[in-house]
Amino acid sequence: MERIYKIVLDSIIEGIIIVDKDARVQYINKNAQKLLNLPSDIIGKKVDEVVKNTRLHIVVQTGIPEIDQVQHTENAVIITSRIPIKDENGKIIGVVAVFRDITSIRKLAEEITNLKEIEAQLKAIIDSTNDAISVADENGIVRLVNKAYTKITGYSPEDVIGKPATVDIAEGESIHMLIAKLRQPIYNARLKVGPAKKEVIVNATPLFVKGKFKGSVAVVHDVSEILKLTNELEEVKRLIRHMRAQYTFDDIIGDSKLIQIAKEQAKKVAQTPATVLLRGESGTGKELFAHAIHNASPRRNKPFVSVNCAAIPESILESELFGYEEGSFTGALHGGKKGLVEEADGGTLFLDEVGKLPLSLQPKLLRFIETKEYVPVGGRNVKKVDVRIIAATNMELEKMVRNGDFLPDLYFRLNVFPIYLPSLKDRKEDIPKLAIHIVKKLNQQYGRMVEGISPAVIKYIVSRDWPGNVRELENFLGRVMINMGPEERYIELKHLPEDSGLKVEKKDEEFTDIGEKSLKDLVEEYEKRIILTALKQTGGDKVQAAKMLDISIRTLYYKMERYGIDG
Template sequence: MMNTGQLSNNKLLDMVFESTYYGIVIVDSHAKIQYISNKYCEFLNVERSTVIGEHVTNIIENTRLHLVVQIGKSEIADIHFLRGDFVIANRIPIIENKEIIGAIGTIMFRDLDDWNKMNSHIKEILTKHNFYKNERDVINGVKYSLHNLIGNSQEIQQLKELVKRVARGDISVLIRGESGTGKEIIAHSIHQLSGRSDKPLVKINCTSIPEHLLESELFGYEEGAFTGANKGGKIGKFQFADGGTVFLDEIGDMPQHMQVKLLRVLQEKEFEPVGSLYPKKLNVRVIAATNRPLEKLVEEKLFREDLFYRINAVQLFVPPLRDRIEDIPVLVDYFLKKVTARIGKRVTSVHPEVLSVIEQYNWPGNIRELENVIDAGVHLSNDEVIGKDALPDYLKRHNVKMKEESLKDIVEETEKKAIERALRRFKFDKKRVAETLGIGNSTLYDKIKKYQISDQ
C-alpha cells in the first residue's frame, strides 16, 4: 500500500502539478484517491476534501486508473470521455521494488479541440524547420506549408491564424482570391496541419481535364464500363484521396452535371464509379478555390446554389498583392534567395530604385508575377545588385508612366490649393477669384467641381 505520509504535503504537490497539467490524480494500490489537483477538482466540479480516500471509479467516470493499478501497464495519450467532452489522458503505474503501490493519472488536454490546437501548432513548427520528411510529403501530394505564405502584414497574419483554426476541423473550405495570390498554398497548409496529413492530398484542376473525361477521372470506372476501359477498371482521384483531402481548384469552371455528383459526395459521403451498379462510401475533406464570382454564377444558373452553400461552410480570402504593399520587401528578399539558391548565381539585393518601381506597380498577376520578375532580374543582372536594366520592359514603361502621372498629380494638387486660398481670401467671390487667377468664370466653376471644393 502507498505510504500516504509521503503525499501529505499537498502544498508541495500543488506547486509542482497545478502549473504543469490540466488535471492530476494519484491513487494507492486499492485505487483510492490519495491526491487530486485543484484544477482537476474544478473540472470535475467536486470538493477536494470530500474525494480523498474515495475509490477513483466513484469520482471519475470512465476511468481506467484502477485497471492500471491491477495490470501495471501504462496507458499513454488515451482518449477519455469525461463530463461530456473528450480529454487526452496518461495513466502510469507507480512501482517500488517490483510491487505496484499505486498509479498516477494526468489530463494533458482538456478536450479534443485543445489536442488539435497543439497538434497543428507542433506540425507548423516542424514544417517551418523542415523536420518533416520530403519523401512523405511528395507521396501525399503536399508541396507547400504555411511557412510558404510570406508576409508580415496584418492581412497575412490574420489569414495564417484562420488557416490554423480551420485546419483542426473537418469542415469544407472555400478559398477565394485573384489568380496568383497563393490559394494553393492555403489548401496545402490546411491539409498539412490537419488530422488527415498522413493521407493523400489530391489536387483537381477543374479547367484542365476535358469535360468528357472528367467523371471517370474524378470517380473512376468499372471494368467494361466503356470501350477501351482498362481491365479491372480504374480508381478515380476521389477514391485515391480516401481518408485525405481533395483540393478542387477553379471550381467555378466545373460543368453542371459534375456539380450534381460532387454535391452527392458532400451530402451522402458516397460516389458511383462510371459503370458501377452500387455506390461506394467515401471519406474525404473538400477544399475548393476560385477566382470567379460564384454568387453571380449562381444568379446566372451556371453554378448550383446548394453546392455553393456546401463548399462555402468556411470562406478564406487571400488578398491581392496591391493590398499589402508592405509585404513586398520581404517577398522580394524571399524570392531572391530562392532563385539564387536554385541557379547558383550570386545576386544579393535589388537597387532601392528598383524596389520603388516594384512597390508602385499594380501587380495584376500578384505573387506569381512578382516571383517571375525577380527570377528574370536575377538571370538578366550583370551585377550582385538587380538594377533597372534587369527589369522587364513593361515595368520600365510603367515606371515612366507613373512619373508622368506623379507630375500631373503635383500640378493638380497645387492648382487645387491655389483656388482654395483665393476663395478664402476673397470671401468666395468667384468673379474676383477668376480675375486674380487669370482664368474665366466657367473654367473656375469647372475646377471647383472637379476638385470637389466647398464654396462656403
C-alpha cells in the first residue's frame, strides 16, 4: 500500500507535504520538492526548520484548516491549502499541505489501483479544489467523489460510491462507462446530472498503472458557471481598448503656460524608451497625452494597447495582462491565450488608472517592468517582450505607498518621468478655445451645425471650476447642444440647462427690437459684439483674440476694419 500511496501522490500535479502530530515531515512528493526547491532528505525533520514561511506546525497545534492561502517562495507565489488529518476519534494525527499555482486540478493520478486504501489522504487533497471530481474503477464503479461534486449533482458520496457510474446521469451516457470501453480521454461531453437535471460539461481521462487500465477520473463543470465566465470575458473585451494610438500633440488644445510645459515634457520623453507616469485629476487628458507620446515616439508604427486597470475584474486581470496557458483554469481557451503585454510587443502598453491595480498583482508587474520578462498564468516558460510603459493615475500614489496599498519599488519604477497635467481651473485661458473645439467635435457626433458660442456663455463657462475638467466641460456642452433647435447656430444663455446655476436673465442676450433691420445687418451686429468681447477678454491682444475665435489674425484685422473697431 505504501508503494501505491507514493505512486499516486507523486503523479499529482500539485506539491504535497505531510507532517505528523509533532510537525515532522513524513512525506514530500516530487512536485513539492521542485516547487519549494527542497532536498529529499528532510523526512523526519521539523517542518518549520526546513520549509520557509510554513504554517504547518501552527495548523498541527490549532487544528484549524487554512484553505487557499497565499504563500511566497523564492521562485513564485503559490496557493496553499493546509488540512488537518484526524483519526476516527477526531484526534489530529498530522496535516497535509497542497501547493498549487493554479486553482484547478488537471489530473488527479495516473496510477491508482485501490482508491479505498488511500481515501482518507486523497479525499483531503481533492476536497481542496472547487472542481467537481469523480473517480471510477476499471468496471465503471464509482470509488471517490468530492464535496464540489455533491454541490453540483445533489448526490452525496453515500448515494454513488460503490454503484455504477450511471447512477448520477439524468440524460446522456456515462463518461466513465465510455472510457472503460474506449480507454481514451473524452473532453467537453454534455450531460444532465442529478435530480435537478443540471447541465454540465465533463472532461475525463483514463488511469493506467504500468500500462494496465485501472479506471478513470472525471472533472465536472457546471455549464451555468462557464456561461457566467464567458459573459464576464465578453464584458472585459468591451472594456479593454486595444487599438493604434489615434491622437497627436496637435490634438491637445491649449496655449496656457502649464499645458505648454506638459506638452514640451511629453515631446522630449517621447523620443526615449523611458517609463512615463501621467498624473492629474480625472478628465485632464491623460489618455490623450499617452496617445500623443506614442505617436511621437520611434514606436509609432507598432501596437498601442490601452487597458483600464480599474475596469477589469481582479480575478481575471492577471490573465488578461499576461495571458495564460491551456488548462490554466476552468473555461480557459484551447491552446491558451496571449495577454495584452504580448500584444503590445514592440510598442506601448498604456496602464490607465494604475493606482487601482490590485496589490496581489503589483509584484508581477514590477518584475515585468524591471526585466521585461513574465510567465503566463499556469505556464512555466519565461517570455520576454519589448514594451514601453505609460501609466496614468489621478490618485495620490505617495499616500498609498505610506499606507501599504502600493509597492514602493513599483512606484519608483513607474515614476521615472512624471508629467503633471493641469486642471481646467488652473488654465482658464484655454477654456474658450477648448469649448470651440468641443463644439466642432460634437457637431460631427450630433449632426449639428453650431457655428459658435455667445460671449455671455463663454464668460459663464470660464467662471466655473469644472472639477471634472475637460470631460465635464464636454458633457456640459453636449447637453447644451441637445437643447438647441436644428436651425440654431450659436449657443446662447437660453440653451443652458436649468441646473446650470446661472442667475442672469436669458432675455438679456436676445434681440428684443429687430425693427426694420435685415438678417444681414443683425448677423453683422452680433459678430461685431463677439469680436469686441473677445478683444476685451484678451486685453486687446489680437493674436489671442483670433485664437479664441478660431480665426486667422488676417481675418480678424479685416473684420475689425469692416466694423470700425479701433485697434
